[in-house]
Amino acid sequence: MAEVNRGICPASEHCGGCLYQGVKYEEQLAQKDKGVRRLLTKHDIDESVYLGMEPALSCYEYRNKMEYTFGDLEKGGELELGMHYRGRFMSIITTDECQLVPADFNKVLRSTLEFCRSKGYRPYHRKTHEGLLRNLVVRCGVRTNELLINIVTASAEFDEEGFKEMLLALQQELDMEIVGIMRTFNDALADAVIDESHKILYGRDYYNEEILGLKFKVNTFAFFQTNIDAVERLYSDVLDVVPDVSGKTVYDLYCGTGTISQLMASKANDVYGIDIVQDSIDAAISNTELNGIKNCHYICGDVKEKLDEIPEKPDVIVVDPPRAGIHDKAVKMLCEYGIEEIVYVSCNPKTLCINLDLFRELGYEIKQLKTYDNFPLTKHIECVALLQRA
Numbered sequence: 001m002a003e004v005n006r007g008i009c010p011a012s013e014h015c016g017g018c019l020y021q022g023v024k025y026e027e028q029l030a031q032k033d034k035g036v037r038r039l040l041t042k043h044d045i046d047e048s049v050y051l052g053m054e055p056a057l058s059c060y061e062y063r064n065k066m067e068y069t070f071g072d073l074e075k076g077g078e079l080e081l082g083m084h085y086r087g088r089f090m091s092i093i094t095t096d097e098c099q100l101v102p103a104d105f106n107k108v109l110r111s112t113l114e115f116c117r118s119k120g121y122r123p124y125h126r127k128t129h130e131g132l133l134r135n136l137v138v139r140c141g142v143r144t145n146e147l148l149i150n151i152v153t154a155s156a157e158f159d160e161e162g163f164k165e166m167l168l169a170l171q172q173e174l175d176m177e178i179v180g181i182m183r184t185f186n187d188a189l190a191d192a193v194i195d196e197s198h199k200i201l202y203g204r205d206y207y208n209e210e211i212l213g214l215k216f217k218v219n220t221f222a223f224f225q226t227n228i229d230a231v232e233r234l235y236s237d238v239l240d241v242v243p244d245v246s247g248k249t250v251y252d253l254y255c256g257t258g259t260i261s262q263l264m265a266s267k268a269n270d271v272y273g274i275d276i277v278q279d280s281i282d283a284a285i286s287n288t289e290l291n292g293i294k295n296c297h298y299i300c301g302d303v304k305e306k307l308d309e310i311p312e313k314p315d316v317i318v319v320d321p322p323r324a325g326i327h328d329k330a331v332k333m334l335c336e337y338g339i340e341e342i343v344y345v346s347c348n349p350k351t352l353c354i355n356l357d358l359f360r361e362l363g364y365e366i367k368q369l370k371t372y373d374n375f376p377l378t379k380h381i382e383c384v385a386l387l388q389r390a
Helices: 025-042 103-119 160-173 228-241 259-264 278-290 303-309 328-336 349-361
Strands: 050-054 065-072 079-085 088-094 133-141 146-153 177-185 197-203 206-211 214-219 249-253 270-275 296-300 316-319 341-346 364-372 382-389
Touching: 025 050, 025 349, 025 364, 065 103, 079 103, 103 133, 103 146, 103 160, 133 206, 146 206, 160 177, 160 197, 177 206, 206 228, 214 259, 214 278, 228 259, 228 341, 228 364, 228 382, 249 259, 259 270, 259 278, 259 316, 270 278, 270 303, 278 296, 296 303, 303 328, 328 349, 341 349, 349 364, 349 382
Parallel strands: 050 364, 146 177, 249 270, 249 316, 270 296, 316 341
Antiparallel strands: 065 079, 065 088, 065 133, 079 088, 133 146, 177 197, 206 214, 341 382, 364 382
């Protein structure tokens, strides 16, 4: 394992991003593992199926994406850029020494903040709906060393040329190569990164990544795993758990940019992926072309609404839902296929266990469960569960 204990981040007392700053890694791991075991007990799951928790491969600089928010610490105060202040949702604290991201992310944040302060720009206010600046999204390709930068603003006047030139001048201080600078326009009332339209100021609106020998083109707003080293380990284990797919029809549900489906495609007859995010589906289709894969088919929409559109019944099902888990209707539809095993990849053990209560009622039990500390210093945990028909 890589370095496991550094000094405490200067923003740790107030930033809502990390939970375990200053806690020895061994204790972090023990606390997370204990939390999983409590959930198993609560949901009456036999602990003998639990294979334990895999420790982190790296404790620092592992995130390949960050969505920062513009705001102020005190109402009308100096412009800040970073994370929400813990317990004060309207306040933002600058996090330009974050330990979870590559050093380049901190440099881009700091330079962007200095640029926007020098221009006198104000943050978008969630209540008055006034102001210009909303978010800064920074993404990178870990295997390709590519950096993608996207500033999200209201559609008011913004010095696009000055912003681009500032970042290109910063390039000489960066380890990664800036391959794209973008401006996204968002006048929506919701406090979220919404792409009403966007403009490429430099380069392109995607970066490239490689996972387990496959190439991926990741669009600006497409979902993609945030810890590449850890997800390679996770997906390798998923492939070990998945029943033999040779010549079979596979469903990859909540498929994102299609990583799992493309990894299974070399042996499967056909793989069908469903995801609700159009950007992710567009990227999945593009990635199958990039990798010369002909037997992956993708559908955009809600799983529970789109399952019936797949022309073939499944022999193998893999699900990798968002933190909210799987809708009850979708769980029932999956169980109605009556296949022997379902592989459930989860980023939220709590909703995994809630879903398992219904799976159990419908005839499926956990045969094997393994957890992964893919996001050290935070509360988040990844899981891989094999469900078997009773």
